[in-house]
Amino acid sequence: MPIESILEGLKRFQKRVYPKNRELFQKLALGQRPEALFITCADSRIDPCMLTQTKPGELFIARVIGNIVPRYPKTIGGVFATIEYAVGVLGVADIIVCGHTDCGVMKGVLNPEALESLPHVAAWLRQAQPARRAAEKSKGHLTGPEFLLALTELNVVQQLDNLRTHPAVIARLEQGSLRLHGWVYHIGNGIVTAYVPDLNKFIPIRTPKIQRAKLRDTDTKVTRKRKRA
Numbered sequence: 001m002p003i004e005s006i007l008e009g010l011k012r013f014q015k016r017v018y019p020k021n022r023e024l025f026q027k028l029a030l031g032q033r034p035e036a037l038f039i040t041c042a043d044s045r046i047d048p049c050m051l052t053q054t055k056p057g058e059l060f061i062a063r064v065i066g067n068i069v070p071r072y073p074k075t076i077g078g079v080f081a082t083i084e085y086a087v088g089v090l091g092v093a094d095i096i097v098c099g100h101t102d103c104g105v106m107k108g109v110l111n112p113e114a115l116e117s118l119p120h121v122a123a124w125l126r127q128a129q130p131a132r133r134a135a136e137k138s139k140g141h142l143t144g145p146e147f148l149l150a151l152t153e154l155n156v157v158q159q160l161d162n163l164r165t166h167p168a169v170i171a172r173l174e175q176g177s178l179r180l181h182g183w184v185y186h187i188g189n190g191i192v193t194a195y196v197p198d199l200n201k202f203i204p205i206r207t208p209k210i211q212r213a214k215l216r217d218t219d220t221k222v223t224r225k226r227k228r229a
């Protein structure tokens, strides 16, 4: 997309979109109170606000290749500062880590040799190697796109674990005022799956299935408790 078409888009925004939403933008000019921190890949095919149908001011967004959250205190960088600010100052109630299908970064994790000429990318992606090892261990029987999806999912789970090492996140989790969510966005069909820790798997969001699965799991736990009692 050449810059001319980007400037055309800006013109359309100022001429049509802004006047229709003037009140919202004037209110936003005074401050923000986003409801969630959305951490996703820098991939151009992901539009968090379109995907979640949120308006400006509702999502605090951290975009970084591979939606990787370094473990605390391994490296101090933009992702750390973004999390600390979102959780400690803005007081978001939810953090969503969202991976996606056909992620070039995850393909890079599988072929680190191809990244020799990109030392910073290679160093960044080394942080996803624990997810690769986990995928090889538990999903080693899968190949091609199925293995790539398994790695993408396990990478999201790994980043949720990494989030739990951040002091600001730990403090809010202890207060019970923060929830963590792991998602994978399937670009081709618009489906988003969510990680269900009790089941240790990803299930499509907003289907009765996820509710049933949760209920089934709760039932099993209750039954187990009853049996023990």
Ligand code: ZN
Pocket: 041, 042, 043, 065, 066, 067, 100, 102, 103, 104, 105, 106
């Ligand atoms: Zn990606």
